[in-house]
Amino acid sequence: PAEFFRRVMPLWSRSLSAASARKRVHDAPQGGIWFYSTAYNYTKIALQYEPFIEQKINFLVEDPGTGGRRLREIGRESHWLYAWSRSSDIPSYSQVRSIGDRISAAATAVRLGAEEDAIRSVVLKSEWWQHLLTRRLAFALFNHRALRRWRDAVQPEMIVVGNAGDERILLLNESIEKVPTVLLQHGIMHWTYAVTDEPVDVFLLRGPFFQRAVNEKFRRKTVIQNFPEVAAASSQRRKVERKDILFITTPYDVPALFHRNDRRDILRSLLLVAQSTQRRLMIRVHPNETISDYEQAIRELEHELGLRTEVAYSQGPGADEVLTSSCVAVLHCSTMFLDCLRHGIPIVSFGWHWFPNKQQFEDEGIFHFASDLSNFENLVRRGIEGRLPVRCDGIAEFLAPTEPQVLADFFKRIWDARQPNNARLLDVDVNVNAR
Known part of the structure; x- marks a missing residue:
């Protein structure tokens, strides 16, 4: 029944399921480093880097069953994003319809050649497009509003993520432009990194192979800092x-x-x-x-x-x-x-x-x-x-050896870069490494 409710009413199920967690939002840590996780493996990679960060990581999870699962396995606390949400954050059908119509109108208004116009017509009439406007758009609005409430309440000083997909709603928000944002490579990178820039300050990579696989603009933000392997x-x-x-x-x-x-x-x-x-x-x-x-x-x-x-x-x-x-x-x-x-x-x-x-x-x-x-x-x-x-x-191409102190010093520089007088520190360190 719970899974059925979650699939049929994904927004209301998240809002209602988080009701008991709302009592604890006032006890959530203020400031500090926050890792926003939407998947088990993203949380796992954050835990592997955490020993080399002076500040303890606070975990914000979109779903306790995915991003929060690894934390439960080791007895760590996590904070459920929708504990900060309100029922009023769930967009109405008319809101979603209105925004969807404007998006479709904007896509239709672009002048294209005959062949490109035919392709556009196929896309705009596809099931995928309708799913985007009816299901994904509603979720994005609700997710954005919940993230905004969390951000206003907690005031994070540094944000770390394990992917730039569903996390993009948080990363793109203009109010975090002055907060250092770090992307950790959790495994095989998405193909889009070869052609797109990502809205983060730093992308920590595991080895040079992956640095060569991203586009030139995004490469300027990359730093090869693999977490030291446990030799035991x-x-x-x-x-x-x-x-x-x-x-x-x-x-x-x-x-x-x-x-x-x-x-x-x-x-x-x-x-x-x-x-x-x-x-x-x-x-x-x-x-x-x-x-x-x-x-x-x-x-x-x-x-x-x-x-x-x-x-x-x-x-x-x-x-x-x-x-x-x-x-x-x-x-x-x-x-x-x-x-x-x-x-x-x-x-x-x-x-x-x-x-x-x-x-x-x-x-x-x-x-x-x-x-x-x-x-x-x-x-x-x-x-x-x-x-x-x-x-x-040549495994170092994929798993570059990194000294623990070097990694710790790097995270400290990122942490220090959150201060207004150190605003350029992050850019300098990343660009030197990329070159």
Whole structure:
């Protein structure tokens, strides 16, 4: 019932669900550093950088079930954005309709050639455009109003984010222009970074490879400051025999042109390989998916194939333990590819799927892209047998070594830049690094 209510009435469900949290908004920290999270992995990357920041990070989450989930797992406090919202922040149907009409009118008023005009007509009549104007626009208005209330109440002195998608509503707001804004690279970057600038002061990258992948204007804001790796896992990795086939999932309702039958085909191939090689299949389930969904899919496929094989599931904490016991990793466009690289695990992916910077990753020897399901099964078998090349040298291109004190000093300079008399400090540091 709760999920049904959330899907049918997304704004009212957020407003009403946050009612109990409204009593605690007056106890929220004032000023300081705030990380606005809209996803599990974004929160995770913030926690990895936090030890190198003098100030403790306060977490503002759009959804306790996504951005707040990692914090609950480790017993950390988070603040729900909509605790600051009011029912009056929910836009009426007439408001959304009026704004949508003005947006459509503005798009229609631009003079275009015949071919471009035909394309525009297709876009403006599409289901995607109607979804944007009826669902996404209403959410953006509500989200913007809630963020404005939070910002006015808390007065953050520094804002950090793990992405510039849904967070853009906050980043674009003119009232935070004097507040330092930092974007952390959480994994594979979106393709739009190759052509767009982003409304942040600094973009912290994990390695030079990613700096080359962004456009020139945005590159001036980038700084290569990877968080120092924890070395404790290396001795443990040597003790554990790597035998598992690791499948790192992705929600199939998110990427464009993905079909759930494709996922079924992939799982079928993985079961066949696991059965023939007598290896365990470890399914690492995305935070936005459920283990039960994959358990059901596996049961159906085992019944269809007439076989039984060892399958285990993992979600939430314990990613390093899963990686430590894996001999080959299968993944989509996943942020966990950097973890696989760090653990020295060969990576197999799907050549028939769209992938940001796909050719560059293949050229660098990071991913092995399968051309079809038969080739996919062959690549996984080669990974099990140790015959799949693994990128062992030049990893600093993706995970640059950074001294803890250097990273701490950098964050301190950003923090100091929030002062009016240090307004140019941030620009100077970033531009020097970019050059």
